[in-house]
Amino acid sequence: MAVIDRFLAGSLFEHRNRSFWVLQIGGWAGYALVNYIGSLMHEMRDIYTIVLLLGAYAGFLLTIPLRYLYQRIWELHPIWLMLVVISTSYVCASVWAVIDNATYWEIYKFGFRPDSSFFYFKNNLAKFYIILSWSGLYFGIKYYQMLQSERQKALLASSRAHQAQLKMLRYQLNPHFLFNSLNAISTLIMVKENDVANKMVNRLSHFLRFSLDNDPIKKITLQKEVDALMLYLDIEKVRFDERLDIQVELSDEAKVALVPSLLLQPLIENAIKYAIAKVETVGVLQLQAWQHQNELLIRLCDNGPEAPEHPELLLKNSGVGLQNTRDRLHALYGKRFNLTMKRNQPQGLCVEIKLPYETLENP
Template sequence: MITRWQAFLDDRNRFFWVLQAAGWFGYALVHYIGSLMHEMRAVYVLIILLGAYAGFLLTVPLRYLYRRIWERPPWLLIFVVLGASYVSASIWAVIDNATYWEVYKFGFRPESNWFYFKNALAKFYIMLSWSGLYFGIKYYQMLQDEKQKALMATSMAHQAQLKMLRYQLNPHFLFNTLNAISTLILIKENDLANRMMTKLSSFLRFSLDNEPIKKIPLQREIDALMLYLDIEKVRFDERLQVAIDITAEAEKAMVPSLFLQPLIENSIKYAIAKLEDGGVIAIQARREGDDLVLVISDNGPGCAEPEKLLQKAGGVGLANTRDRLQALYGKSYSFTLSTNKPHGMRIEIRIPFEQVEAK
């Protein structure tokens, strides 16, 4: 229903004709209701309809005239509107009086100049009102167009920003993965190298196939994240442990695609890689009221001042994810970086809980 109404408003030509017909029909209806207060002959209804029809026809040329002078200086617009309204009103008054005389047997005669003047003056006001409405609607449509263009430009800039943030994959990940595959080939671990290449291909395909401005179920996000972790596990072997605790309700929540990967990459780089015996990355997700709460934690060395680390972070790390969330959710999110107990880093993200749309 909304789409049809919007399509109707977007078709300016059809919109004009509908308003034109409705407006003059309303003019005739008002005159008819006013005539009920006086004793009039039935033929007066025809007079009203003919008068409205004459006004309908006379205002059509005004539309095309106003369109031609639309971008002229204001003083010229005012002069043309007054002149065109006066000429149209005079012609309408002559037609109206001729109709009165021919149909109603009462109209313009030499001794009724005052009646003709009042009739012409009233019609001049009506023509001015029509012109005012035309320009008012035209200016409103122009402002709406400018607003739509501004919104579209903002949206395109918003999407470009998201894509820039989303596609800033850390080149170290690709270099390290390709080096690991090269090493596996050199030591004749071809099967493992092939599996690693397959997972890398699947991960990159997922990354390119999912637009950053769209959202996916958390379960699908976790599946893509496991592709990334499987690649990293080849490099770190048993040193990298992952613990996932996600409720069934949270699995269906909609989240930005691949927004967890930079956080996990950050934990691997600053926690797992610095521990000789490796460490554990824990991923938790649950629903709390109208929010989806995600917690990513590790047992690495941590940082004495996590907030300063977040402020200094750049690239595809913590700041990148925070910027994506801000672009997508505005003020309806939180990104908290704190010290994990007994040691390590803890990231808590709160975003609006959005359910998977039913198909």
């Protein structure tokens, strides 16, 4: 993380430095061009072009030290900062006016000097306005770059916090499932069901490998998500044997849709814990998914008994699984998702999820 921060800081510094020189060169070239176009309105000799170029070059060189001075006084009180800017701009303009007068009267007028000092004062005042304008532009652009820099840092911090939140929500689920599986394996060993326990350990290792190999920030296809879900259900089948019936119906469009990794596992876990485990006969889990317009619809239903009269209240008083699933979806999609719970017929609950339809070709 520190390496990334240093890289970003270096890139930002290089970007600002490059921008200054581009604007500096372009600005003074534009100044020379405007003056040249203005000279075309009068009958000026060709040598006047040299005078204009020397004047622009002098302004270019004299404003470079101002940049480094302004960087040093950046933190001054606004009043002191203004006084320093005005005074240094006047000094810089005076030096520039001397150089400009020398080139004009010596090169263009062949050494002629006017008797009145008004010409010198007028030129000095004009140069002062130009340098003051340069200083104003410098501070304006500098403040704009600072605002952009702060905005980029805020976006970067928000993005990192967002990623950390998603990882926390995803990985908070795994220990809950892991403890249940280890307890089941321990029970199997205690009752001398070693073959079944070994089978369960193998499937658990495959499921955990999938969980660790897939970043919770990234999305995977629904088909891959269901394949991982079947690894989890294989573990549960060891516990329930023939008392667990799994039905999966995915449309071709739904199979290639992108979803957050391990999105369905906590929902299945809740269904098994609160529904299938209480069914005296065969517990049925039915998973359906299809595309409707620009949405992916996922429905997970069980046939558990004792379904509440108002299932939507479970979302407000749910445990870790449902709450984390909703928080993950909110972090990833904002308001572009919907998670609801309804009563199944003739018994049980259905969890319905609506997500934006995304594929690898159209993420």
